[in-house]
Amino acid sequence: MKLATWNVNSLKVRLPHVLQWLTDNPVDVLCLQETKTVDDKFPTAELEAAGYQAVFCGQKTYNGVAILSRHPIADVVKNNPLFEDDHQRVIAATIDGIRVICVYIPNGQAVGSEKFSYKMNWLKALHDWVKSECAQYPQLALLGDYNIAPEDRDVHDPAAWAGQIHVSEPERAAFRDLLALDLKDAFRLFDQPEKLYSWWDYRQMAFRRNMGLRIDHILLSPALAARCTACVIDKLPRKREQPSDHAPVVATLD
């Protein structure tokens, strides 16, 4: 069983990349963020032809999330029931006995800004909802674009980023609050190469220079962490023409 997450930065533009990646990596479940696609325009047929069912909630221009699956999808929840939100940032479903929660956590723009307050409030509500989901579903995975680099080793230049958005102490504390629900960062269950990131700016040749952040994560409940045998970041799609600025993250379960 393989679970993956990928911020595609427009599914319309990136559909060929997604289909190619699924051909090369026939994972069981792929969570997508930033689809930027309204539900009427979601490419259901193309994904079905590739062997994937999909559930999704999207909007124009911004946000939008989806879960693609090779297996039947049940008990779909769109958005956090504990948080009133115009944005389409959460979708959850049960697949093969696993509660899969796909999240696109707000960017936050700048520490102290209005959007930062929104991000922090959003994270608090996510914590409270995931807590109740964990109580209900022992096998739970929380996957997505967190827009938080949990530790300095997840940052290419910690000194330059110190205190900035994605690495600030309040954001990292919110990430630790999620871990305190007894969730494990799948990537850190294993020895990993140094300086491995999941996002690189389009500018300044950041990818070529590996100026990245690890902000896309897969958190696993104890029952799933015990089944997890690998977690990798696939940099290959970032090297292709017209890539997303994020790389997929994949967790393998027994």
Next chain:
DNA sequence: ATGGCGGTGTAACACCGA
């Protein structure tokens, strides 16, 4: 310090992402 790049909506640039 600022903007760099890229997607979107909309028809020249503004907004947003991270």
